[in-house]
Amino acid sequence: MVVIEPEPREEEEKGRVNVTGEPKSKPSAKTTTEEAEPSHSAKSGAVDADDGFETASESDFNGGDDDHDPEQNQQQEEQPQPMPPTDDSLEAVSGEESIQKALAEANDAKVKGNRMFGDGQHEEALSEYGLALQVAPDVPTSVEIRSICHANRALCYLKLALLRRGEAHEKLEHFEEAIADLKKVLELDQSDVQVRRTIQRLEPLAAEKREKMKQEMIDKLKDMGNSVLGRFGMSIDNFKAIQDPNTGSYSISFQK
Template sequence: MASSASQQATQVGDSREQEEAHIKGCLRDSEALKVDGTDLFRSQKWSEALATYRAALGRLPKRVIPPPNLDPDSESDDENGERQRTEPTNDELLEPLPLSDVELELAKARAILNANIGACHVKMNEHSDAVKACTEALVDDPRYVKALQRRATSNENLSTWASLSSAQEDYQTLLKILPPDSPQIRPTKRALDSVKPRAEAAQKRETAEMLDKLKGLGNSILGNFGLSTDNFKFEPNGQGGYSMNFSK
């Protein structure tokens, strides 16, 4: 019994070492391509740099969501006295198991490549794609300053209510994680102050556009009865709501 357990432990250890050796090989291949991509980026060959960064990312193992670290007390005895694992509740789901050093290195490499891909999209004015790439980078490294900055900048360029609100959130996050003496604090505060009124204006504009569309739809239906939305007036009722009045 003890010998069998020892053999299983040895096999698990060997498998882990083989997996880490494979990851390290992938990291070396990816790093070589990343260097090529950076040379192309510095030469302002955005499309070629983008393709090379993507190739480098493709050399890395995809992100794997680690299994949750389940509370051992979630096991119970069945009618035969045998231990059975019950379905875990939210309270029984603990923090995911910590990543090994090589897994952390892998996550960092993915984050950098996705952020670099985002930088290429920014240069090509493909801001929606830049947002997606930087979001991928932030999954691996939520405190990645460059990815937060690029995503915020691209969201500002998209200029929708949702994107400007997201830019606000990223600037607020940056102010929390940047060191107090960072030279980036002041421009980040300026950017946050600048984006706030733009987000409010976009909200009003998009709300008005939505109401106009709803009004057009309502008129197309009410027109069958000789009515229009102008026949219905909404007035504040003094209690935080509205009352509707009909007039011909």
């Protein structure tokens, strides 16, 4: 049997390599392949990591598209947005409310004036109509109420004038003239009961005055006739007037 002993130099080199752990100057193909594989694995890991990031980003992006559709956003932007109220619109609303409130106050004053006019309180009715005209604004919606108030005021003034003139005629005992004025008042306001009562009270006085005036006129005519007939020896007493009951006319007969 032959024993081959290793050379001491080679063993020392091997022992030195193992102790220091330094790689050889020319690594083997297997070592190169093993070192290359981790690099490929790292690259694959990087690619996978990149793919995972991109997939998550696309998922997030797609999810955002579901929540925020560009076309829907555009339609929402194109829809007209309500404009906030401006100072002019607020002033217009406030002005309209003021007009409606003023018209309501004017109408209340007009109704109160009508009630006073019906009760014969013409001075108070004039005050209420004047208040309604002051409160009612000069706008197209107040034309009706303002025209009514002006007409009622004119009616009050005319009725007051006729009533006062009728009172003056009554104090002067011009009963016929007083009744004529009161009848004109009834033409303006047929519901005035007080005026009707006054007319009924004045009519007998007017009739009595007519009879009195007629008798005075007859007496004056007699005096004038006697003064004329006295020159001929006659008088009015020689003439007698007889009334016809059918026609109401008079026939005069001479008596000595």
